[in-house]
Amino acid sequence: MLLSEATNAGGNFSLVPLVVFFPLIGLLLNIIFGGRLGEKAIGWLASLASGLAFGVAVLLGISLIGSHGAGVTVPFLDWITIGSLHLQWAFRVDTLSVTMMLVVGGVGTLIHIYAIGYMHEDVRHNGDPGRYRRFFVFFNLFIAAMMVLVSADNYLMLFVGWEGVGLCSYLLIGFWYDKGKDGIGNAIAGKKAFITNRIGDFGFLVASFLMFKFFQPLAEGGVFSFDFDSVAAIAPKVASPVILAITLFMLLGVAGKSAQLPLFVWLPDAMAGPTPVSALIHAATMVTAGVYLVARSFAIYSLVPAAQNWVAIVGGVTALFAATIAVAQFDIKKVLAYSTISQLGFMVAAVGMGAFVAGMFHLVTHAFFKALLFLSAGSVIQGMEHGHHAVEHDPLLRRKMKQNERLGSTHHFDPQDMRNMGGLRHRMKTTYWVYLAGALALAGIVPWAGFWSKDEILAEALHLNPAVYWLLTIAAFFTAFYMGRQVIMVFFGEPRSEPAAQAHENPPIMTVPLVILALLSTFGGFLNLPFIHTFTHWIEYTIHPAAEAAEAGAEAAAHAGPWYMWGGLNLIVAGLSTLLALIAIALAWMIYTRRVEALKSLPAARRPDDPLRSMLGPVFTGMEHKWWVDELYEFLIIKPYVAISRFLAEVIDWKFWHDFFHDTIIAGGYRGLAWIFANPIDLGVIDGIANGLAEGVRGLAAQARRIQTGFVRNYALSVFVGVVLIISYLVFQLR
Amino acid sequence: MVPVMYYVILSAILFIIGALGVLIRRNAIVVFMSIELMLNAANLAFVAFARQYAATSGQLFVFFVMTVAAAEVAVGLALIVAIFKTKASINVDQINTLKG
Amino acid sequence: MTVQLILFFILAIVAVLTAVGMLVSKNAVYAALYLILNFAAVAVFYLLLNAPFLAVAQVTVYAGAIMVLFLFVIMLLGAEKLGQSQVQAWQRPLAIGLGLILAAEMVYILVSGAGGLVVASQGTTINPDFGSPANVGMELFTKYLLPFEVTSVLLLVAIVGAIVMTRVEKK
Amino acid sequence: MSLSDLVLNLKVILPIAVLVLWACALLIIDLFIPAQRKGLTALLAALGLAVVLGLAVAQAGRQESAFNDMVVVDGFSTFLNVLFAASGLAGIALAYDYLKRTGMERGEYYTLLMFSISGMMLMAQATDLIVMFLALELLSIPLYVLSGFARPRADSEEAALKYFLLGSFSGAFVVFGIALVFGATGSTALATVLEVARNGAANLTLLVIGAGLVVVGLGFKVAAVPFHMWTPDVYQGAPSAVTAFMSVGAKAGGFAALLRIFMVAVPSTSAHLWLVFEILAILTMLLGNLVAIAQTNIKRMLAYSSIAHAGYILMALVTYGLPTTAPIGVAAALFYLVAYAVTSFGAWAVVIALEKAEGKGLELDDYAGLGRKYPLLALAMAVFMLSFTGVPPTLGFMGKFYLFGAAIHGGFVGLALFGVVTSLISAYFYLRVIVIMYMREGDPEVSADPWLKFTAIAAAVLTVLLSLAAGPLFNLAARATLFLN
C-alpha cells in the first residue's frame, strides 16, 4: 500500500512519514545551503524541522483521539522481500508510538532551540565555529532516526532507527573529536558508546533470527514480516523456551541502548558530547528506546514471567547501582548521567514487571525533568565558562585564581567540576529555579512530575515484585540524596573558585526552553492523576492485553482496596518514598552545609573535597571510581581482545600463515626440492656421497661445488640406470 | 645345431660389456669403440634371429646398422679430432664446462 | 654335444674375453685390437648362422675399415693412454654392479621367458641360398630399396658433417 | 620394380625426396656462393622448404603405403611433415641473422638442417623398424654436427660430443630393442609385428623387453627423465638457432616414432609398459619443472622446460593400450607438439634476439627492463611464458587441456593431477621471466633483426589466435589418428 492509499485510511495518519522526512529535509537543506546561512538561520531551520515533526505528531495524536485510540499501520515502501521474508518500511501510529513521537518531537524541538544559543558559545569556546552547522545536521539526523525508531511497524525498521540513533550518538559524543583526554578522549568515548551498543544490537539481531526461525513457519501464508501485530499474534503458539530466549536476547539489546547492567559503561563517557546532546540523546530520548522496545514487545514479554523477572531485576539493580555511583561524582554532568542510568533502571524494572504504563509514564516525565536538568547543567557550565573567560581576561582575577590552592593552572580549569562551583543561585537565578524544579521532580517530591511516575512504579513493584520494590526504594533514597548534594554544591554556599564568582546568566534563547521544561517537569505528573488516569487509558489503547493482566490488580485495588488505596495511588508507598526523599535531602543539607562549615577549620591540604569522603572512606572511593567497572571490563574484555587480535594478526596470520606456512613450507619447500633436484640428485647426490666416503671428510661447500658435474659418463650412467630399472621392472612383470 | 638363444644371450652379454665400456672408460675413442661393440652385439642377435626365422630382413638390418656405424664413426671421429684440437684432450672427464 | 656347439662355446669365450679385454686395457690401441678380435669372432658366428655375406662385410667393413680408422685416429692424436685421474672413480663399481644385475636379468629372462624359441629353432630347415650375397643383394635392391637409398644419404651427411667438423677455416 | 612403380612409390615420399634432392643440389650450389652472401643459401633452402611444405600439405587426405610397406603417407605423417617443414622454415628464420652475427655462417648449416628435416619426415612416414632406425640416424647425425657448428667454441664442441656419444649410446639400445622385437615376431614391419602379436604367435617376453629398450632410445631423443641429462648441456652449448630447431624437431621426431611404434605395432605390450610410461611421464614433468626453477641461464631454463613438456606429451603414450583413448591421446600429443613448437620457436626467437655474439645476454638478469625498452618483444615473450605455463588463452593451455583430457578419458586421473601440479610449479619460473622483464629495471640490448622479430611476433599472435580458433587444428590432429583404424 502506498502513501496515497494510506491517506484513505482516515484522519491524519497518512502524514506519519513526515515525522521522519521533516528532519531529513531540514538536514539536507542545512547540508546544501547551510554554508550560505548564518548560525541563527541554521539553528532555526533545524529547530523548525524538528518542530514540524512535533506538529505532525500532535496531529497524529489528535487523530488518535478522534479514532478512540485505534492505531493504524501506514505502509510506505517494500524493503526486503526474499521468499518467506517480507520486510516493509511501514509506520505504526498508535498511542504508544505517538507518545514517543510527542516526547521526541517536543523535547527535541526545545533542545534544538536551546542549542541555538548554547552551541553558539560552545563552538567558539572550542575554537571551531565551522562545526556549528554540522551539529544541527547531526541533531536533525538524530530526530529522524529516533522517529524511525518510534514509528516503526516492525522490529527491523525499529532496528534501523535503533542503530541510526546509535550512530548519531557516536557522532555527537565525538563531536569535539579532537578534544578530551590526550586529544582523542572524546572520539574514544564515542567509539565506546557505539561498540557497547553494538554488543546490545548483537542480542537484538539474534533475537530477530530466533523470531524468524520459529515464527516464520507459523506465520500467515508462511511469510513473516516482523511486524508487531503478527509477532504478538504468533507468539502464544511458539514454545516458551524460544520466547524466553528471544526476550533475553532482546534484553541484551535493551541493556545496551538503555545503559543497563552490564552494558551501562558507555553512558557516563557519553557526557563528552555537548550538553544539548546529553540532554536530548543521553537522557530524554535515545536511551529510553530500550524501555520503548520492551513496552512494544509487551505481548511476548507477558508470555514468559521468567524473562520479565530478569528484566525487572536488571532494572532494579541498575537503578540502585548507578544511584550509589552518582553520589560520589564531582562532574555535574556525570552525576546526571548516573542518575539517568538509575532512572532508566526504574523504567526498565517497570516494563519488565509488566507495569508498562508506569514505565512509559516515567519515561515521559523523566524526559521532561532530565532534559531540564541537563540543559540547566549546560547553562551552569556555560555560566562557569563565561566566568572563566572573564577571569582569563582580567589579570587581577587571574592572580587571585592562581593563589587558589587546588587549581594550579588556569588552563586546566574544569567548568564542569562541582567543586569549583557554589553560590551560583545569586548569579544565575533562572537557572537556579529551573534546576531546583528539575531536582525536585527527580527526587520525587509532591507534586512534581517525578513523584507521580516514580510512585506508580513503586506501587506496581510492591504488588508485582517486592524484591525489586526494595531495590528501587533504596535507589530513590539515594536519588534524593545526590540531587540534594548537587543542588547544594552548585548553587548554595560560597563560590569555591573565581570563575564561579564571575559566572553570569545565559541569554533567553537558552533560558526560555528551560522555563518551558521546568513547567513540564512541575506539572507533567498531572497527566496521570489518581482517579483520572488519562495516561493509563491512553496507553492502554495499545498495550491492552498486557495491561489487563498486569494492572487488573491495581485497578481493582483502586476501587475496592484497603484504606491506603486512593484512586489508584498507594498512600503508604507514596508516603514512604516521599518521607525517604525528604530525609535524604535533609541529610544532604546537613552534610554539605554544616559539615562543610565544620571542615573549614582543617588546613587546606588535609581538607577533603567532599565531606562524605571522610565519612565513608573506601566506600566513597569505590563509588567515586564507579566500582571499577570500567577497569574490570578493560581487564576482562578489551585487553584480551586486543591481545588476541594482535596475536592472531602478528603471530598466527603473519608469522605462521603468511611467513611460515607460505614462505617457509610452501615456497621454501618448493625451492628446497628444486635445489635438491637441481643439484644433488640431478647432478649426482651419489657423487657427493661416494666422494665423501672415498675421500674422507671435506667441506660441504667444496662438495656442493664439485657435484655440479657435467660429466658425460654420469649422463650415460643415468641412461643406464633407467635401462636397468625398466628391464628389472619388466623382468619382474614377465616372471 | 646351436640353439638361437645361446647367441642371443651371448649378444646380450657383449652388449652389456659395451655399455660398461661407455660408463667406465674415459678415453672418448674407447667410449666410442664400446658403442661399436654394442652395435655389433645387437647385430649378432639380429643374425641369430634371422637364422631362426629364416628371414633375410634380419641380415639386411645388420647391413644397414653397419652402414650407420660407419657414418657415425666418420662424424664421431671428426668430432673427437676437433675437440682434441681445442682442448688437447679426449678425456671425457675433462669435457665438463657445461653443467648445472 | 655337437661340433657346432663346441665351436660356439670356444668362440663365445673368445668374444667375451676380447670384449672384456677391450673394457679393461689401459692402452687404447690394445683396446682397438681386442675389438678387432672380437669382431672377427663375431664374423665366425655369422658364418655359423648362415650369413656369409655379412661375415665378409663384418671383416672388411668393420674389422677392416672402421677399426683401422679408429687406430689411425688414436695414433694421430697420440691418445693411447690417458693420465690417471680419480674423477668419477665411484662410477666404476656402480656401473659394474648395474651391468651384472642387468646381465643376470637378461640371461634369466631369455632362458626362462624365451625358451620357446630355442625349441622351435631345432627343426628349421634353411634354404641353402639363405644369406648368400646374391640373395642379400636381391633383397637389398628390391624390397629394401628405400632404406638402401637412405643409407646413401646418411653417408653423404656423414661426409659433409666430418668435413664441417674438421675443416680449417680460412680467415 | 618398374619405373612407373618407382614413380608411384616416390609420390608417397615426394616431400622427402624433393627435400633430399634439393639439399644435395644446394650442397653444390653453395660452393658457388661467396662466403659473404651465404644468406642466399638460406633463402634457397627456405625456398626449398617452402616447396616441401606445399608438397606435404598437398598430401593431405592421402593414405597409401609404398616401398613394400616401408613407408606410408597418412594423416599422421602429413600432420607431422607439415610441422617439420614449418619448423625448418622457422629454424632458418632464426638462424639467418644469428649465424652472421656470431660468425659461423656457412652453407652447410642449411643443408644439414634440411637433411635433418628429411630424417624427421621419414620418421613420420616410416612403417618399418629398419626405416625408422635409419630415419632416426638421419635426423640425429646432422644435429650432432650442427650442435658443434660454433666450432671452435669449446661449449659448442662439448655439446656436440656429449650429444653424439649419448645419442649413439642410446641409439644402440634402440638397435638392440629392435633386434629383440624382430626376434619376437620375425619381422621389422610394423604391420606384421602387430599381426603376429595379435595372433599370439609372438614371443611376448622378447617383444616387451625389446619395446622397453626402444623406449629408452627414443626416450633419449625426446628428453624423457632419466634419459634427459644431455639436454641442458647440449641446449646451452649448441648455437641457439640449432637449439631452437632441435628442441622442436628432435622431440617431435622422437615422438613421431614412439607414437607410431607403440600405437600401431605393439599395443599388446601395454599391460606391461603403460606403467613405465606413466612413471617416465611423472618423473619427466616433475624433474623438468623443478630443476628449471634453479636455473639462471635462459637456455638451460628452456632446456629443462623442454624436458618438462616432453613429460606432458608422454602422458598421451600412457594411454596407448586403450583402443578408445589411444586416438585421443595421439591427437592430443600431436596438438601439443604444434603448441609447443609455436611457443618454443617464439621463445627462442626472443632469446636469440637478446644473445650477443660472444655468448653473453643469456642470463635471466639480462632480460631486466625488456618490457620498457622493447615492449613488443617482451609482450611476445610473456605470451610464450604464459603458453608454456598453460594459461588461457594460449595454445599451451589448449594443448594441456587436450592432453589432460586424454589422460582423464583413459582413467589416469592421478597422472593428470601430476600434470596440473607440475604446471603450477612451472608457473613459478615462467613467471619469473615476466617479472624480470617487466618489473625490474635494466637496459637490455636487442639485435634488430627483422626475421627474428617477425618470428617472435608471428608466433605470439599464432599462440593466442590459434588457441581461440583452435577448432580446425583440433580437427586436423584428430584426423591424423586415422591410421589407428
Next chain:
Amino acid sequence: MNFVIYPLTLTTFFPLLGVLIILFLKAEHKNAIRWVALLTSLVTFGISIAVLAQFDTANPDLQLVARAPWFQIANWTVHFYMAVDGLSILLVMLTTFLTPISILSTWTAVEDRVKEFMIFFLLLEVGMLGVFVAQDLFLFYVFWEFTLVPMYFLIGIWGGQRRMYAAIKFFLYTMAGSILMLLAILWLGIYQGTFTVPDLIAKGGIPDAVQMVLFIAFAAAFAIKVPMWPLHSWLPDAHVEAPTAGSVILAGVLLKMGTYGFLRFNLPLFPEAAVKAAPWMALLATIGIIYGAAVSYAQKDVKKLVAYSSVSHLGFVMLGLFALNPQGIAGGILQMVNHGLSTGALFLIVGMIYERRHTRDMNAFGGLWKIMPIYGVLTLIVTLSSMGLPGLNGFVGEFTILLGAFGSEHISPWFAGISAAGVIMAAVYMLYMFQKLFLGPVDKEENQALKDLNWREIVTLIPLLVFIFWIGLYPKPFFTLMAPSVDKLVTIIQAAAAGLP
C-alpha cells in the same frame, strides 16, 4: 552469426575496442589514453545497462543466450555460450560499474606506463565479464584464468615495494586452485558428455563419492579466490602491493569470482555434495568472519586492515551461500555487490590519502576530518556501510545472510549466532580505523596542509555512495532481479537434499 552485436558478447568484448585504439596511441599521450579507456569503460557500462533493460526479471533461466558450438576436441564439444540470469546479472553490472570508477581513480595516481596500464585494465574487464557470463565450463575457465594475467601485471608493474613477491604469490595461489578445477571440468566434460552448465545440471546423476571430489576440486579454485580462511594468505600481499585501481577491482570484482563460482557451479552442479559440505563450508566461513575481523583490528596499515576486512565480509557471503535457502543465497549475492561497493570505495579512499601522503600507516594520520571535511564525511558513510549500519547497503546483505543461515536446515544456527558477533567486531575495527585517520587532534605537521578531495575524486566516490544508500533503503529492485533464479537454485538443492539419507 550476429554474435558480435549480441548484447552479452558486445558487453564482454567491447573493452577490446578500447585496447585496440590505445594500442595505436603514442605512449606520451597519456591523457588521450586515459580518456579512451574511460570512455570505453563507460560505453561498456552503457551497453550493460542495455543488457539490464532486456533482462526479464520473471525468468529464472538463463537469458540473452549467445550459444554456438566453438570447437570439438575428440567427441567433447565446447560451446561458446554466454548468458546471464539472476545470479550473475548484478555482478556483470557491478563489473561494468566499477571499471570506469577505477579508471577515473588512476587519473593522477598512475603516471608511469599509462598505456600498458589501461590496456591491462581493459583486458581485465573483458576477463571478469567473461567469467560472469560464460555458461560453458571451458569458456568459463578460459576467462577465469585469463583474469590472472592482467591482474598479475597490474600488481607486478604498478604495485608497491614488494610487488613482485605479491604478484607471483597472487598468481601461484590462484592458479593452484584453478588447476584442480581444470581436472574436474575435464572429468565433467568427458564423463557427463557436455561442458555447458545447464546441460550438466539437467543431466545430474553424478555418483555421490565422485561428486564430493569434484565439489572439492571446484571449491579449491573458488575458496582460494574468495579467499576463505585459511587460504587467504595471498590477499593481504596482493592488496597492499596493488595500485589503488587494482585493489578496487581485486576486492570489488575478482574476489566475487570465487563466491560466484560457488554459486554458479558448486551448488547446482553438485547439490548433494553441497548439502553435505555445507556445515564445513559454514564453519570455515564463520572462522573467516571472526578471524578476519580480529586480525583487521590489529593492523597498522590501512590497506591491510581493509584487506583483512574482506576476509571477514566474504565469510558472510560464503555463510549465506551455504545456508542453501533463499534468504541466505539472495543475501549472499547482494552482499557480493555490497562488498564490491563498500570495500571498493574504501580502497579508493585509502588510495586518495596515499596519493597525498605516500604512507598508509594509520599512526601517520589523525584529525583529518578537520583538514579534509568532505573526505571525512564520505569515508564515514563508506565505513558505516562496511560495518553494516542499518539503512545502508551492508546491513541488508548481512542481515539477510544471517537470517538465512540461522534458519537454514543444513547448517547449525550456531554459525549464524557466532557470525553475528562479527558485526560487533566489524564496528570495532572500522571505528578504530576511522578514529585513527580522522579523529583526534591534527598532531602531524605533514597533515596540516592536505588538500580536500577534488572534483574528480568526489565524482569517483559519489556513484558508489548512491548505491550504498539505494541498496540500504530500497533493495527491492536488486532482490527482484535475482529472486527467480535463486528460487530455482534452491529448488535444485532442496530436491537433492530430499534424496539424501
